[in-house]
Amino acid sequence: MSDGGDDRADGGASSPHDTPAPSAPAVLREDQLTNAVAFLSHPKVRSSSAASKREFLQKKGLTQAEIEEAFRRVPQPPPGQEPQPAALPAAAPSAVASTLQHLQPQPLVTYAGQQQGGPAGGYMPPGQHMQMMQQQPQQGVRWTQAVLGAGFVAASAYAAKSLVWPYVEGAYYNWRGHVRPPPRPVDNGEPSASPTAAATQAVAEAIAAQTSELRSSIDSIKQLVEALETSQRVASAADGGAGVGSDGLTVTDLRQELRSFAESLHELASPAPNAAAAPPPKLESELGEIKTLLAELLRSPRSSGEAHSPPPAKGGMAADAATPASVASALPQRTEAAASSAGVNGSAAEQAQHGEAEQPEHHTPQRPAQQQAPPSPGAETPVPPPHPASYMQVLEMLEKGQTPPGIRTDIDDKPPNPNASPPPSKMKPRPKPWERGARGSGIDSGLGGGGGSSSSLASLGAAAETAEAAAPAEGQVAAAEQGLPPVQPAAYAPGSFPSPKRASSIFEAVAPAPESPHIFAGRLSPVRGSSGLGRSDSGVLGGGASGSATGGSSTFAAILAAAQDRATGAAPLTASQEGSVAEGSGIGRPVV
Amino acid sequence: MPGFRTRFQGYAVRFSPFEEGKLAVATSQNFGIIGNGCQHVLQMGPNGISEWRSFDTADGLYDCAWSEENENILVSASGDGSIKVWDLAAPPEANPLRSFEEHTHEVYSLHWNQVRRDCFLSGSWDDTIKLWNLTAPGSLRTFAEHTYCVYAAQWNPAAADVFLSASGDCTVKVWDLRQARPTLSLAAHRYEVLSADWCKYNDCIIATGSVDKSIKVWDVRMPERELATLLGHTYAVRRVLFSPHSETLVASCSYDMTVRLWDYAAPEDALVRLWDHHSEFAVGLDWSPLVEGLLASCGWDEMTYCWHMNADPRAT
Numbered sequence: 075m076s077d078g079g080d081d082r083a084d085g086g087a088s089s090p091h092d093t094p095a096p097s098a099p100a101v102l103r104e105d106q107l108t109n110a111v112a113f114l115s116h117p118k119v120r121s122s123s124a125a126s127k128r129e130f131l132q133k134k135g136l137t138q139a140e141i142e143e144a145f146r147r148v149p150q151p152p153p154g155q156e157p158q159p160a161a162l163p164a165a166a167p168s169a170v171a172s173t174l175q176h177l178q179p180q181p182l183v184t185y186a187g188q189q190q191g192g193p194a195g196g197y198m199p200p201g202q203h204m205q206m207m208q209q210q211p212q213q214g215v216r217w218t219q220a221v222l223g224a225g226f227v228a229a230s231a232y233a234a235k236s237l238v239w240p241y242v243e244g245a246y247y248n249w250r251g252h253v254r255p256p257p258r259p260v261d262n263g264e265p266s267a268s269p270t271a272a273a274t275q276a277v278a279e280a281i282a283a284q285t286s287e288l289r290s291s292i293d294s295i296k297q298l299v300e301a302l303e304t305s306q307r308v309a310s311a312a313d314g315g316a317g318v319g320s321d322g323l324t325v326t327d328l329r330q331e332l333r334s335f336a337e338s339l340h341e342l343a344s345p346a347p348n349a350a351a352a353p354p355p356k357l358e359s360e361l362g363e364i365k366t367l368l369a370e371l372l373r374s375p376r377s378s379g380e381a382h383s384p385p386p387a388k389g390g391m392a393a394d395a396a397t398p399a400s401v402a403s404a405l406p407q408r409t410e411a412a413a414s415s416a417g418v419n420g421s422a423a424e425q426a427q428h429g430e431a432e433q434p435e436h437h438t439p440q441r442p443a444q445q446q447a448p449p450s451p452g453a454e455t456p457v458p459p460p461h462p463a464s465y466m467q468v469l470e471m472l473e474k475g476q477t478p479p480g481i482r483t484d485i486d487d488k489p490p491n492p493n494a495s496p497p498p499s500k501m502k503p504r505p506k507p508w509e510r511g512a513r514g515s516g517i518d519s520g521l522g523g524g525g526g527s528s529s530s531l532a533s534l535g536a537a538a539e540t541a542e543a544a545a546p547a548e549g550q551v552a553a554a555e556q557g558l559p560p561v562q563p564a565a566y567a568p569g570s571f572p573s574p575k576r577a578s579s580i581f582e583a584v585a586p587a588p589e590s591p592h593i594f595a596g597r598l599s600p601v602r603g604s605s606g607l608g609r610s611d612s613g614v615l616g617g618g619a620s621g622s623a624t625g626g627s628s629t630f631a632a633i634l635a636a637a638q639d640r641a642t643g644a645a646p647l648t649a650s651q652e653g654s655v656a657e658g659s660g661i662g663r664p665v666v
Numbered sequence: 667m668p669g670f671r672t673r674f675q676g677y678a679v680r681f682s683p684f685e686e687g688k689l690a691v692a693t694s695q696n697f698g699i700i701g702n703g704c705q706h707v708l709q710m711g712p713n714g715i716s717e718w719r720s721f722d723t724a725d726g727l728y729d730c731a732w733s734e735e736n737e738n739i740l741v742s743a744s745g746d747g748s749i750k751v752w753d754l755a756a757p758p759e760a761n762p763l764r765s766f767e768e769h770t771h772e773v774y775s776l777h778w779n780q781v782r783r784d785c786f787l788s789g790s791w792d793d794t795i796k797l798w799n800l801t802a803p804g805s806l807r808t809f810a811e812h813t814y815c816v817y818a819a820q821w822n823p824a825a826a827d828v829f830l831s832a833s834g835d836c837t838v839k840v841w842d843l844r845q846a847r848p849t850l851s852l853a854a855h856r857y858e859v860l861s862a863d864w865c866k867y868n869d870c871i872i873a874t875g876s877v878d879k880s881i882k883v884w885d886v887r888m889p890e891r892e893l894a895t896l897l898g899h900t901y902a903v904r905r906v907l908f909s910p911h912s913e914t915l916v917a918s919c920s921y922d923m924t925v926r927l928w929d930y931a932a933p934e935d936a937l938v939r940l941w942d943h944h945s946e947f948a949v950g951l952d953w954s955p956l957v958e959g960l961l962a963s964c965g966w967d968e969m970t971y972c973w974h975m976n977a978d979p980r981a982t
Contacts, residue, residue: 456857456878459901459921462946462966468696481701487723487750489762496763496800497755499736501684503783506955507910508823508866 102140110136110144332463335364669943669969669980670715674704676964678729679950683780684737686956687711688718691970692742694726703727705742707754710972721752721761731776734783739763739800741786743773749788751800766798768805775818781826789816795831797843809841811848818861824869832862838874840886852889854882861905867913873930875903881918883930894930898937905951911958917975919948925963927975943971943979 110131113119119127124145131141468478674693682688687710695701703726707719725746733739738755751764766788775789785799785806793812796805814834822828827843838859840850854862855876865871871893875881881896881903901921909915914931915938925948927939946966954960963979964970973979 456902459947462697465697465699465966468699472700478696478700481695482722483724485702485722485724487721487744487748487762487765489751489765490760492764494753494756494760494763496736497738497753499738501737503734504683504956506780506823506866507958 102137102143106134106136106140107143107147109134110140111147114144114148333467667710667972667981668714669971670708670717672704672706672964672968672970674702674726675946675966675968676950676970677727678743679962679964679970680730680732680952681954681956681960681962682732682737683734683955684732686954686960689715689952689962689970689972690730690732690740691950691964692727692730693964693968694728694745696726697966698726698728698745701726703742703744705730705740705750705752707740708970715970715972719752719754719758721750721758723750728772728774729776731778731786733786733800734778734780741776741778743776743788745772747771747773747790747792749773749776749798764800766805768796769794771815774816777820777829779821779826780823781821787819787821787829789819789831791815793833795819795829795841807843809848811839811851812837814858817859818863820863822864822869823866828869830862830864830872832859832874834858836876838862838872838884840872850886850889852884852886854884854892855880860902861918863906863908863916865908865913866910871908873906873908873916875906875918875920877902879903879920881906881916881928883916894936896928896930896936898926898928898940899924904947904949907951907953910953910955917951917953917961919951919963919965921947923948923965925951925961925979939975941973941979944969 113131114127127145128141131144132138136144471478670691672691672693674695675697676691676693677698678692680690682690689708689710691706691708693704693706695703703723705721705723705727706717708715709718721742723742723744725744725748727742727744727750729743731741733741738753740752740754742750742752744750747767747769749764749766749769750762751766752761753763756763769788769790769792771790771792773788773790776786778786785797788796788798788805790796793810793814793816795809795812795816797807797809798805809831812831812833812835816831816833818830818832820830822830828840828849829843830838830840832838832854836853836855836858838852838854839848840852841848852874854874855878857877859874859876861875863873865873870886871883872886873881873883879897879899879901881899882892883894883896884892896916896918899918899920899922903918903920906916906918909917914929916928916930917925918928919925923944923946924940924942925944926937926941928936929938930936932938941963944963944965944967948963948965950962950964950970952962954962959975960972961975962970962972971979973981
């Protein structure tokens with residue numbers, strides 16, 4: 075304000091008393107002056123313009139002289155001074171700003187790496203602080219203010235960090251591309267939970283499987299126990315209350331008695347192996363009684379002794395009706411058998427003892443050296459046959475781990491010379507009955523016409539001799555060739571092949587011989603219809619139903635017949651039959 | 667003819683194709699469960715059956731077969747998986763001639779080819795069938811299709827390359843040497859098939875015997891239905907054999923200790939004969955190819971019998 079400035083300048087240059095204010099009285103009231111000075115000294119007043127101050131003072135009733143005096147007493151800043159209050163506040167803000175600048179890098183450092191969401195709140199305090207800094211007096215205060223500000227900023231930064239860090243970190247890692255640090259003990263995140271869940275599930279399943287297995291085995295054991303109990307009950311019932319504590323013992327006792335019996339019988343009967351004489355009838359009758367008794371007693375299934383034997387002994391079914399019947403029927407025949415009474419008796423007595431299912435059951439598992447565990451579809455089947463006593467004994471011994479006696483271990487059945495050549499063969503292979511028999515119905519007349527083996531033997535013997543004699547004359551099969559070891563493929567005609575030469579290799583597909591278009595060796599060609607050729611061997615069979623033994627329906631028969639016809643032309647069948655009977659080799663060989 | 671008693675339980679009896687009166691019996695100690703074996707060669711004479719040769723083996727023997735080309739060769743099936751070849755013309759110390767050891771389980775069946783006469787089959791409890799020739803050091807072929815023990819392997823009497831096999835997997839398979847796979851797989855029974863045989867006069871007919879006590883006759887060209895079922899045995903049928911002299915006669919032996927003769931073409935009662943001369947399981951059976959109507963059987967009672975089918979086994 076230039077007026078104020080001029081006034082002050084003028085006022086300063088001249089004394090107040092010298093220049094009386096034209097408008098104001100010369101008396102200056104001191105109290106007014108004091109108030110004015112205080113007023114003007116107020117910092118807030120200082121910033122305002124002189125004109126406004128004068129106006130205010132005038133309103134308060136001060137005279138112009140008084141105003142001047144007040145102005146004189148309170149050194150007014152020159153117009154250039156007005157910026158000073160602005161400069162001071164400017165200096166203060168600059169100082170604050172500098173402190174702020176010092177402070178700001180720190181929050182920036184602490185927030186290093188943050189890109190987004192910078193704590194706006196963090197910047198707020200410095201802003202507020204800056205305002206506060208502006209309002210406060212000046213420099214000395216600035217340091218404490220700076221320190222306090224810094225402390226506050228740090229505290230706020232820490233608070234913000236602890237709250238926001240997890241989200242920021244996740245965002246950072248996302249940005250980094252899913253490279254996560256290993257999860258901390260405080261579990262966080264779902265990816266780590268799924269593998270463990272799968273593992274636990276697998277473990278649970280394994281446990282469940284094991285428990286089910288355990289249950290099934292428990293069930294099977296229960297069943298075995300029940301079977302055992304029932305068998306014991308039945309045994310006790312059959313015993314008629316033998317009064318023995320444990321029924322299993324009863325049966326065992328019986329078996330032992332049986333064995334001793336069998337042994338004693340064996341001793342009695344052994345002296346006459348070739349005596350076909352029957353054992354004394356008295357003994358036999360006694361044996362019969364004992365056997366029937368035992369058969370009834372031991373009819374009950376015995377699973378106790380054999381429950382743990384190999385699969386054969388599962389369940390132990392008894393052939394009820396058959397057993398006593400077979401025992402009874404076998405008895406009379408045994409009298410005629412050569413003395414094997416001991417073994418036979420023992421077997422009869424214990425025939426009721428069987429717990430075996432069929433075939434491989436008793437073959438396979440009882441070969442301890444070569445055991446397989448057969449699935450055996452025949453297990454649940456047809457009633458197993460009664461096995462001989464000694465058979466069961468052997469099984470029992472094996473169960474106990476004992477080796478049955480009498481097994482030689484010194485037998486060496488290895489070939490002493492594996493390269494030894496086979497011996498020479500001095501006899502020609504005989505044709506099979508069906509090969510010869512294909513020639514027609516009359517063949518058998520030479521063979522079996524008379525019935526009875528002796529006659530056929532005689533006739534065959536005669537035939538063989540003639541065959542031997544006739545052989546060299548044939549030229550087809552040389553005896554010398556026949557004498558060759560089988561190593562060399564001898565070109566003999568067995569009479570079964572249409573072609574005279576034998577295939578040199580087993581795997582040579584036998585080509586259909588020109589004479590026999592009907593047969594392709596190896597392939598089963600259709601039958602040409604059942605034959606009505608009845609062999610005249612009904613006498614042989616003694617009236618038994620035998621039909622066409624010749625089997626003219628065989629393809630091979632047809633071939634032979636055809637070849638025969640071709641070779642011999644109109645040779646009568648009888649002649650060819652004789653020839654064929656005589657030697658049996660070759661087709662179409664002219665009858666000598 | 668009185669029976670012959672062997673040391674061990676008899677498992678198989680086979681007539682020699684060369685000599686009428688000669689037969690081989692394969693036996694096992696302790697019923698074949700464990701122990702030694704013995705191969706007997708018996709001779710029928712005027713006074714009965716006498717022993718001509720015998721060979722001891724370390725393990726039990728389950729089957730034997732004569733060579734069809736050499737009368738001195740006999741093969742035995744052993745429980746240790748080996749096949750012993752015996753030379754009957756050589757002294758005992760030179761025997762066995764060969765020992766083929768390839769099977770991993772018991773060899774249960776042997777059959778010599780009757781057409782080609784130079785090879786034989788072995789059926790084993792290791793589920794396989796092997797083809798052998800004496801001149802080769804090892805098996806020529808192995809047929810492994812069964813899923814359980816092979817109980818029998820039999821050559822077709824007329825076709826050189828065809829054979830069948832009966833197995834504990836309840837099937838009978840017909841094979842052809844020239845093909846890798848069986849030509850027919852016949853689900854013959856609901857239970858194990860212990861034996862099967864070809865008809866000698868109709869090479870498409872087979873008979874099968876099973877644990878289910880029945881014998882069934884089939885035509886391999888019509889495998890859906892059996893031609894005949896022969897019932898009568900009271901226990902498992904152990905062997906079935908077609909007669910070499912008759913088209914429809916079938917002999918069978920069983921664990922019911924009987925040997926039976928059937929005529930499957932008979933309309934009413936197929937059973938022709940029944941013999942119960944054995945006092946234990948009748949396990950071995952054979953027809954003589956040279957003497958018509960001659961049968962032989964052996965069993966677990968250690969007895970071996972030869973008789974004519976019109977006669978009684980124990981008649982002198």
